[in-house]
Amino acid sequence: MSILARASADALREHLADAPPLPAHTRLKGPDTGLVMLRGRAGGDGTPFNLMEATATRCTVSMGQAMGHATVLGRDAAQAELAAAIDAALQLPDLRAPLLAAVIEPLAAAQDAARAETARKAEATRVNFFTMVAMR
Amino acid sequence: MYVSVKGGEQAIANAHAWLAERRRGDAEQPEITAAQIAEQLGLAVDRVMAEGACLDRDLAALALKQARGDGTEAAFLLRAYRNTLPRFGYTAPLDTGAMQVQRRVSATYKDLPGGQVLGPSFDYTHRLLDVALAGQNGEPPPAPLAEAGVEPMPRVTGMLAQEGLMARDTASDAEPPDLTREGLRFPANRALALQAMARGDEGFLLALGYSTQRGYGNSHPFVGEIRMGAVPVEFTPPELGFAIDIGDVVVTECQMVNQFAGNAETPPQFTRGYGLVPGQNERKAMAMSLVDRALRAKELGEELTAPAQDAEFVLYHCDNVESTGFVEHLKLPHYVDFQSELEKLRGIRARWAADRGETP
Numbered sequence: 001m002s003i004l005a006r007a008s009a010d011a012l013r014e015h016l017a018d019a020p021p022l023p024a025h026t027r028l029k030g031p032d033t034g035l036v037m038l039r040g041r042a043g044g045d046g047t048p049f050n051l052m053e054a055t056a057t058r059c060t061v062s063m064g065q066a067m068g069h070a071t072v073l074g075r076d077a078a079q080a081e082l083a084a085a086i087d088a089a090l091q092l093p094d095l096r097a098p099l100l101a102a103v104i105e106p107l108a109a110a111q112d113a114a115r116a117e118t119a120r121k122a123e124a125t126r127v128n129f130f131t132m133v134a135m136r
Numbered sequence: 137m138y139v140s141v142k143g144g145e146q147a148i149a150n151a152h153a154w155l156a157e158r159r160r161g162d163a164e165q166p167e168i169t170a171a172q173i174a175e176q177l178g179l180a181v182d183r184v185m186a187e188g189a190c191l192d193r194d195l196a197a198l199a200l201k202q203a204r205g206d207g208t209e210a211a212f213l214l215r216a217y218r219n220t221l222p223r224f225g226y227t228a229p230l231d232t233g234a235m236q237v238q239r240r241v242s243a244t245y246k247d248l249p250g251g252q253v254l255g256p257s258f259d260y261t262h263r264l265l266d267v268a269l270a271g272q273n274g275e276p277p278p279a280p281l282a283e284a285g286v287e288p289m290p291r292v293t294g295m296l297a298q299e300g301l302m303a304r305d306t307a308s309d310a311e312p313p314d315l316t317r318e319g320l321r322f323p324a325n326r327a328l329a330l331q332a333m334a335r336g337d338e339g340f341l342l343a344l345g346y347s348t349q350r351g352y353g354n355s356h357p358f359v360g361e362i363r364m365g366a367v368p369v370e371f372t373p374p375e376l377g378f379a380i381d382i383g384d385v386v387v388t389e390c391q392m393v394n395q396f397a398g399n400a401e402t403p404p405q406f407t408r409g410y411g412l413v414p415g416q417n418e419r420k421a422m423a424m425s426l427v428d429r430a431l432r433a434k435e436l437g438e439e440l441t442a443p444a445q446d447a448e449f450v451l452y453h454c455d456n457v458e459s460t461g462f463v464e465h466l467k468l469p470h471y472v473d474f475q476s477e478l479e480k481l482r483g484i485r486a487r488w489a490a491d492r493g494e495t496p
Binding site for chain 2: 001002005006029032033034035036037038039040041042043044045046048050051052053054056058060069071072073074075115116118119120121122123124125126127129
């Protein structure tokens with residue numbers, strides 16, 4: 001779910017094209033957009049407080065015997081519905097392996113690569129202190 | 137008595153048409169898109185999200201476009217939109233320790249574990265206008281890359297706490313109050329104050345934070361740590377009953393370390409002020425942490441002498457959408473109120489003149 005939540009609807013469609021077609025699904029709820037209240041902790045590790053809200057979109061679908069659900073940050077209804085459908089399909093024994101190979105694994109690799117690039121840019125701005133000692 | 141005044145519909149419609157024309161500006165120039173604002177005026181977008189108290193980059197960018205770049209008006213638009221949406225629930229508290237750090241600096245330890253990472257910062261720029269940026273000057277060279285290690289970045293305040301030199305924030309899981317549900321009540325606890333400041337006006341908090349440094353409230357702060365980066369958001373949908381990761385938000389966190397003299401029960405130690413704001417905005421995170429510490433004066437048994445220590449003063453006035461609403465309502469018709477003031481003043485003046493034997 002963490003991988004689907006970070007993938008755009010376009011990216012999901014693109015990778016689904018490489019997988020066997022998903023069976024039809026029925027929308028049980030949504031997709032609808034609302035808010036989640038983000039929380040923080042005082043001092044980073046103390047008492048929780050309400051920080052502020054963020055938009056989120058959720059969708060619940062059924063696909064045969066399987067139920068799928070997605071809640072994702074943002075307002076992309078297509079992303080939430082596709083993520084819920086993929087969540088359902090991953091529970092179907094015939095589809096799980098091909099979906100993992102065609103959708104989840106490549107998306108995970110792309111997201112890991114993006115994170116690694118950010119980490120490498122940050123690393124390039126690491127300060128290496130040297131101390132000048134005047135000795136006479 | 138309430139007297140309604142009608143009229144002006146045509147004037148209003150025409151004013152809005154002119155506003156739309158002004159928003160567009162010179163038609164010779166290409167129209168800016170919300171996507172361009174989200175990408176290229178990202179820090180303005182971050183500020184609108186913070187003061188609009190709603191994290192959604194695309195909506196904040198649209199609000200900025202609609203508001204012709206007026207940040208407070210844009211925050212107002214975002215708050216109004218947010219009011220139309222249902223609330224799905226509360227997320228788990230963000231774990232800023234699990235942040236994918238883009239920037240992390242400390243003014244208290246040079247060689248802290250995990251090191252100092254500058255990130256995309258204005259610090260150390262020369263603040264000289266770059267005339268080359270005036271036009272479209274193509275793509276900048278890509279930012280350099282370096283092989284990244286996996287050294288963890290513990291919070292500085294945790295390091296001090298281990299030595300017993302830092303007051304710990306009590307980690308409870310008490311349900312925090314929610315400003316959007318109950319409104320401000322006093323005495324306000326720290327959780328409520330942090331929520332109010334997180335959406336508070338950056339300029340107001342900056343001025344108050346600055347006042348604590350200049351002697352209005354006894355503070356001697358150090359930046360223990362500032363960090364900025366993406367943090368995963370965990371949410372438990374009622375449909376599932378277990379927590380799922382629903383995406384990342386970028387936040388800036390500031391831990392301000394302050395001296396504390398100690399009292400009968402507590403030995404002298406450091407205390408901390410905390411700031412957490414969405415996006416990249418360390419000016420506000422720092423100001424918030426200064427004011428958070430100042431507001432803790434009462435709890436720490438310090439003398440209350442300064443505006444920044446006065447919770448009612450700070451929290452009632454830090455919200456710029458509320459402030460602008462009450463200030464700007466003064467321009468709306470007050471004809472009847474003013475008429476009554478006029479009548480009263482004429483009467484008072486007549487009596488004043490009569491008392492001196494003058495004919496008004």
